[in-house]
Amino acid sequence: MHISSENSAVKNAPVPDLSDPHYFGAGDPHPVWARMRAEDRVHRQCPMGGKPEFWAATGYADVSRVLSRHGEFTASRGNILTTLGRTDIAGGKMLAVTDPPLHKRLKEPLVPHLGRQAVAAFEPRLRELSRRLLSLSARQDTWDFAAQAAFYPIAMAGLLLGIPEASWHRLKHFTYAAVAESDPDYAGTGDSRAAVLSRAHSEIFLHFHTELTRPGRADADDLIGALLRATTPHGEPLSHEEVLLNVYSLLIGATVTTSHAASAGLLALLENPDEHTHWLESGDTASLVEEILRWSSPANHALRHTTGEIRLNDTVIGAGSPVTAWLGSANRDESVFPDPFRFRVDRSPNRHIAFGVGAHRCVGAHLARLALTVLFEEIGRNFERVELAGEPRHLHSTFIAGVKSLPVRTVLRPEGAALRSFQPLGDTTGGAL
Structure with a gap:
């Protein structure tokens, strides 16, 4: 998806099909979203090809309400557009598609491992991974930043879930296929979206099924061990299916945010050289990361279904209706963000909702922030x-607003020569497809 720098709403133009992944690969939804916020904040979307209708919320307040009020909008029937028209079999079993109070019992085992203090211990490993990501620049002056960044969340998941490096390449491919099944880089020639998804899910679940059934796995001090040791309020362990689904969800969550925010953030700095200079002079990487998250909004949308008849911004929506909340649009809402189409590294306040709001706010937000902070510190230090x-x-994805290729030419600072001693993230021989 192109990250537009201008609020150029095109009046009277039809709203494109927001359920079409190819639109986000080639089009720019921001002018359309700007017009929708001005003229049709809660839009009834009627896709082509017989696909089910759904509603689209684009304003900050409406998106926040849809995501936070689980009594009005349930996630249990599916949380992304690829599940539209059918009930998600993971509902009530996987954190992302479970409403409170059941949501709490799935989230509680993860919180001690993903809180601010807990993830701070990962900083040295994240710094090493960041230097590995950037190390290709010490071998060739022109390289693809996004292609390297795609391995960053898989490596992070390795820290949390115990994924060996030999599996990174294979898991990266199938994780992307699971969230971008229509993208030509992940969909096989002639394969249907359903076939691509089926193979991706089979490969990922088989990998983790093998991992979960390994003797002594519940004793590990990581997220898989925490889920295997977790119990229900009645003292019963989580089922194998529940653990498997939530490990999958953690892998997907890492992939959605970190690498695409990093690539979109670097692209924004390159397209706004004055802001790039301002960041380097100020050294305020924390503020830069928050603006990158707002600007990129890598989790593009979330799906909910109404639990009854709902009035949303003066629009009446019937019970059981699918409603999409477009986070990328909400984070450019003119009523909340002054000059929202300007990338500002010192934006304050910055009340973005890139991680969502309410009970379903991203459980890995602290880790994602730290990973992005460390990575951009290393970019500033080495280049x-x-x-x-x-x-x-x-x-090409409705779910992820992502940059999959970002060719860059880099010139190292003298201290950047040390990057030559690190192995590039994508340089792994295990699981080549």
């Missing part, structure tokens, strides 16, 4: 200059 070396390419 004298970074410039575009080709046209960026965007992911």
Whole structure:
């Protein structure tokens, strides 16, 4: 998806099909969303090809309400557009598609491992991974930042879930296929979306099924061990299916946010050189990361279903209706963010909702923030200059607002020569497809 820098709403133009992944790979939804916020904040979307109708909420207040009021909008029937028209079999079993109070029993085992203090212990490993991500620049001055960044969340998941590096390449491919099944880089020639999804899910679940059944696995001090040891309010352990689904969800969650925010953030700095200079002079990487999250909004939408008849921003929506909350639009809402189409590294306040709101707010938000902070600190420390070396390419996905290719040309600072001693993240021989 192109990250538009101008609020150029095109009046009287039809709203494109927001359920079409190819639109987000080639189009720019921001002018459309700006017009929708001005003229049709809760829009009834009627896709082509017989696909089910759904509602689209685009304003900050409406999106926040849809995501936070689980009594009015349930996640249990599916939380992304690929589940539209059918009931998600993971409902009530996987954190992302479970409403409170059941949501709490799935989340509680994860919180001690993903709180601010707990993830701070990962900083040295994240710094090593960041240097590995950037190390290709010490071997060739022109390289694809996004292709390297795609391995970053898989490596992070490895820290949390015990994924061996030999499995990174294979898991990265199938994780992307699971969230971008229509993208030509992940969909096989002639394969249907359903076939791509089926194979991706089979490969990922088989990997983790094998891991979960390994003797002594419940004793590990990681997220898999925590889920295997977790119990229900009645003292019963989580089922194998519940653990498997939530490990999958954690892997997907890491993939959605970190790598795409990193690539979109670097692209924004390259397209706004004054802001790039301002960041380097100020050294305020924490503020930069918050603006990157607002600007990129990598989790593009979330799906909910109404639990009864709902009035949303003067629009009446019937019971059981699917409603999409477009986070990328909410984070450019003019009523909340002054000059929202300007990338500002010192934006304050910055009340973005890139991680969602309410009970379903991303459980890995602290880790994602730390990972992005460390990565951009390393970018600032190691590079004298970074410039575009080709046209960026965007992911074909309704779920992820992603940059899948970002060719860059880099010039190292003297201290950047140390990157040569690190193995590039994508340089792994295990699981080649």
